[in-house]
Amino acid sequence: GDSVTQMEGPVTLSEEAFLTINCTYTATGYPSLFWYVQYPGEGLQLLLKATKADDKGSNKGFEATYRKETTSFHLEKGSVQVSDSAVYFCALFLRSGNTPLVFGKGTRLSVIA
Amino acid sequence: DVKVTQSSRYLVKRTGEKVFLECVQDMDHENMFWYRQDPGLGLRLIYFSYDVKMKEKGDIPEGYSVSREKKERFSLILESASTNQTSMYLCASSSLSPGQGLAFFGQGTRLTVV
Numbered sequence: 205g206d207s208v209t210q211m212e213g214p215v216t217l218s219e220e221a222f223l224t225i226n227c228t229y230t231a232t233g234y235p236s237l238f239w240y241v242q243y244p245g246e247g248l249q250l251l252l253k254a255t256k257a258d259d260k261g262s263n264k265g266f267e268a269t270y271r272k273e274t275t276s277f278h279l280e281k282g283s284v285q286v287s288d289s290a291v292y293f294c295a296l297f298l299r300s301g302n303t304p305l306v307f308g309k310g311t312r313l314s315v316i317a
Numbered sequence: 318d319v320k321v322t323q324s325s326r327y328l329v330k331r332t333g334e335k336v337f338l339e340c341v342q343d344m345d346h347e348n349m350f351w352y353r354q355d356p357g358l359g360l361r362l363i364y365f366s367y368d369v370k371m372k373e374k375g376d377i378p379e380g381y382s383v384s385r386e387k388k389e390r391f392s393l394i395l396e397s398a399s400t401n402q403t404s405m406y407l408c409a410s411s412s413l414s415p416g417q418g419l420a421f422f423g424q425g426t427r428l429t430v431v
Contacts, residue, residue, distance in 0.1 A: 248360075309358065
């Protein structure tokens with residue numbers, strides 16, 4: 205079936221460090237890909253998305269590029285801040301039918317000053 | 318501003334009680350979802366609905382039921398609460414538009430069953 209695998213956490217970084225959270229997917233069709241973020245005590249919210257191969261999604265300094273050849277959508281940020289501490293979820297959506305989003309298990313990021 | 322509202326942030330219920338979790342969205346979305354979130358397990362889909370009075374089982378429907386009598390409201394029902402249903406419950410909604418897949422989430426309900 206369709207699935208998303210993302211790196212295990214937790215990830216702890218110092219402020220201004222470079223962040224990479226790996227995400228790979230398996231899908232029967234041609235999915236759209238998403239990163240969602242969950243700040244402490246809140247629900248999930250969309251961080252960025254990409255709908256076709258080689259698209260780059262970006263928001264709040266975060267970027268991810270849809271790599272069809274490696275079935276990956278890794279999240280990156282050049283310089284993290286304490287306020288980026290959150291749980292990050294990679295997700296895919298198949299555009300055929302009423303299928304729900306498929307989420308990875310989430311990666312907890314802690315940024316320390 | 319789009320909004321998905323869950324009726325409670327925190328709930329404490331006793332084993333065997335019937336529990337209702339309510340979710341309302343104001344975006345006229347066709348699709349609505351209930352997930353539970355547990356440490357190390359991520360988000361797991363319980364039920365979803367793509368139209369009024371329609372429902373589909375997700376990955377872990379056992380012990381749960383749902384109701385969607387109006388487009389904007391999707392209720393999750395724990396028929397007889399058990400301690401293993403202690404969890405964070407998240408409601409979400411999305412548009413039916415092809416290629417979207419963008420979901421909006423409520424703030425979550427942390428349910429404790431004692």
